[in-house]
Amino acid sequence: MTIVQGTPSWLRATNDRTALSLLLEHGSLTRNRIGELSGLSKPTASHMVSRLEGAGLIHTVGEVSGGRGPNAASYSVRLDRVLGVAIDISGLTIRSTVVDAAGREYQVVERTLSASAKVRSAISDVRGAIAAACEASNTDPDAVVLVCIGVQASIDPRTDELSFTEALPGWPRKGVLQLLEDDLGCAVIIDNDVNLAAVAERHRGHGVSAPGFALLWMGAGLGLAVDLGGTVHRGAAGGAGEIGYLPVPKAATALDPDADDLQDLIGGPAVVRLARDTGLRARSYPAMLDQIETADSRDALLVALAPRIALGVIPVLAVLDPEIVVLGGPTGAVGGDRLAELVQAQVKSASRWSPRIVTSGVRKNPVLSGARDVLTTEVRNTLLGIAR
Structure with missing residues (x-):
């Protein structure tokens, strides 16, 4: 990183921010190393370090042997400052x-x-x-x-x-x-x-290299987040993605004639009812999640759940056509790769779209x-x- 040297106060401030950025990126550095990385002269780098130390933004954390002569002080950012x-x-x-x-x-x-x-x-x-x-x-x-x-x-x-x-x-x-x-x-x-959760997926999950994706969150309630080139679409009033309120399509009648919206079809209570139908004695959604990990009827539940999820995914595909659909939330996590595989097959057979459907890559505290x-x-x- 090369900085054009000068004397105005704004240029000194720019150089100080550059030094701080280098320390955040590389960890502890000596004055000479800061000068080398920034392209600044040793005297300029030395003044820069002195200003930052005087402002309480950096501090000495050790010494580095430089061969002949005294050891050089090593500096690091005061991360506890902010x-x-x-x-x-x-x-x-x-x-x-x-x-x-x-x-x-x-x-x-x-x-x-x-x-x-x-x-x-x-x-x-x-x-x-x-x-x-x-x-x-x-x-x-x-x-x-x-x-x-x-x-x-x-x-x-x-x-x-x-x-x-x-x-x-x-x-x-x-x-x-x-x-x-x-x-x-x-x-x-x-x-x-x-x-x-979509921000986390962009930074360390399936969104890292994707041009965009949709994250379907399935827990006690439902939600949808849409990442468009690294920016989450929130809507004019912040209400984009409240997909649980979407009325179910006519095709859902065969799966659940009493379901009025997607929350009724794939929300937590609906998953509990399906679990009971497949042999689990689950009284509540959290209890069901604990049981399903090792249940013999796990696959039967996922097979029953997949066509319901597909009906929730297809409207998203029709409007946004994302390259990737991520199944997140507790239901997505417990269903794992098997659920993603089943939903992908259902979407392919019931629609014209064929996105890649995956389970969230951020498993802990998304x-x-x-x-x-x-x-x-x-x-x-x-x-x-x-x-x-």
Whole structure:
């Protein structure tokens, strides 16, 4: 990376940000190595390091032998200076973890929430998650300047209004983003959980090299996220992808004559009913997931489920024609490659489209992983912005 040298203050700031970026990319570096990588002279690199150290953005972490002469000091970024917290609220479970500019892995903390709107609030949920994450990672809560929250809801960026919020008791429907930012004193990002799972799929799953994909999330509820060239399509009011409300086609009558929408056809309760029909004694959706992993009737359930999922996938193909359809969420994970294979065969036989249908490549905490990906970029930009 070569920087044109000059004397204006903006150029010094640009060089400082370059040095900080190099340290984030390579880890600890000496002054000379920073000069070599940036293309700057040794004196300029030395001044740059001194400014960053004086600003508290970097610190000495060791020494490197340079042969003759004294050892050279090695510098690293003060990653604890600016932090974020990623949060995933799913049903009555909240998960959180600290995020820094280097994207290091911190412990994920999981807590159980009350179902009562009288006990819960947006502020108490989020404050508790931040405190738990910082305690687990031994980091300072005062260093948290950004929070990204994945929720089972949609947020309208124009009006700061939540919709489809049945899973967030005690949360206000309007003004929640402003409420949280005012209380926490930091920037807050709220996004639909399936959209964040798609962000994770783009960074470390099947979306890494794909021009675009659709992620069908199947859990207790349904959701769809659409990645168009690396950008998740959220819609004008943030409500794109609420596929569970889509009326079922006529072809679904033979599978379930009582189903009115896709939630009735492939949502959690429908999967439980199918599991019972195939021999499982499942009382609830979570209990069914625990049983199906080793059940003898597992394949019978997947065979019964596949044509239903295909009916949910085909409308997506008709509108978007994605190259890849990812089956995500708890149902997609437990169905695995076998379910993807069965759905692909059903789609091929029942439609004109033949996308590649796969199970999510992000098996552990996909929503939280997507929030981490968002925050890593934002925290890094904030840290670089200080060096101005």
